[in-house]
Amino acid sequence: MASLLHPTLPLCRRHNSPSIITTSISASGEFSSIRRRRNCNLKKGGGCRSSSSDVTFIEPPWAAQSKAELIASLKIKLLSAVSGLNRGLAANEDDLRKADSAAKELEAAGGTVDLSADIDKLQGQWKLIYSSAFSSRTLGGSRPGPPTGRLLPITLGQVLQRIDVFSNDFDNIVELELGAPWPLPPVEVTATLAHKFKLIGSSGIKIEFQKTTVKTTGNLSQLPPLEIPQLPENLRPATNRGSGEFEVTYLDSDTRVTRGDRGELRVFVIC
Incomplete structure (x- = not known):
């Protein structure tokens, strides 16, 4: 299924060094993010982790709805x-x-x-x-x-x-x-x-x-x-x-x- 790619969407924010996030939004409304420089695994419920524990996940506006x-x-x-x-x-x-x-x-x-x-x-x-x-x-x-x-x-x-x-x-x-x-x-x-x-x-x-x-x-x-x-x-x-x-x-x-x-x-x- 075709996806819309939005680079550098602020789903994950790193506190020290910046990194590029690619967010894929499918036709069904689901989304996923891939961190290119460091692994950032999104978990159900809004958590996002890295090895240095300095990455946070910002819930998209449509998730609350x-x-x-x-x-x-x-x-x-x-x-x-x-x-x-x-x-x-x-x-x-x-x-x-x-x-x-x-x-x-x-x-x-x-x-x-x-x-x-x-x-x-x-x-x-x-x-x-x-x-x-x-x-x-x-x-x-x-x-x-x-x-x-x-x-x-x-x-x-x-x-x-x-x-x-x-x-x-x-x-x-x-x-x-x-x-x-x-x-x-x-x-x-x-x-x-x-x-x-x-x-x-x-x-x-x-x-x-x-x-x-x-x-x-x-x-x-x-x-x-x-x-x-x-x-x-x-x-x-x-x-x-x-x-x-x-x-x-x-x-x-x-x-x-x-x-x-x-x-x-x-x-x-x-x-």
């Missing part, structure tokens, strides 16, 4: 893998594998998430664009929930998460359209499952269920919200289905990837 460009391309790959799957409701086994593989590549490139340092990045309202558990064809995902299907008069709208890092509020918001007997129009509602959250370790989050509020929208938006009462203490299940733990495996200013305590992969974008 490579990780950001890699992450950008892997984000596009993940979003492409989950697009057209209706939040995961239309995903088959092959779709699940492709989405999981693309998420793992992005997680590896992004590195370990430290929420203690990046807690501000959680702030805001996030839209769910994919959940691997929705492939089970239930609105509860990997947990019990109403089934989905053509014969069931429930249409899933947007699924959102509203996170306030100052008050530790963590609300799951689900938009639903409930079918009604003809000639009545369908009823549009928004269900808000309110939680409190706390950090676990560097990247884990635990949410504790507080209450569920249902609000009609559309033609019936004038009706007041309804808070669904909880079961009496002695009738509640041993485990609170509204609570759980998950790990944030990738996080930046507009994209978040999580893995739940039941193996559920979720992908969110800021909205």
Whole structure:
């Protein structure tokens, strides 16, 4: 493959006597340098040595951009893998594998998430664009929930998460359209499952269920919200289905990837 040769490019700098460096830049963006008077072996990560230990390596400007460009391309790959799957409701086994593989590549490139340092990045309202558990064809995902299907008069709208890092509020918001007997129009509602959250370790989050509020929208938006009462203490299940733990495996200013305590992969974008 043809290369562009740039003599005396300042990739290596010797402190006492000058020497000529020839730098070869290939079409793929890789580079190498050959020291003509003394051996100068570039090592991965930016080190450059000589027998007299007086040669330093100056990182080229494009090297600092490579990780950001890699992450950008892997984000596009993940979003492409989950697009057209209706939040995961239309995903088959092959779709699940492709989405999981693309998420793992992005997680590896992004590195370990430290929420203690990046807690501000959680702030805001996030839209769910994919959940691997929705492939089970239930609105509860990997947990019990109403089934989905053509014969069931429930249409899933947007699924959102509203996170306030100052008050530790963590609300799951689900938009639903409930079918009604003809000639009545369908009823549009928004269900808000309110939680409190706390950090676990560097990247884990635990949410504790507080209450569920249902609000009609559309033609019936004038009706007041309804808070669904909880079961009496002695009738509640041993485990609170509204609570759980998950790990944030990738996080930046507009994209978040999580893995739940039941193996559920979720992908969110800021909205």
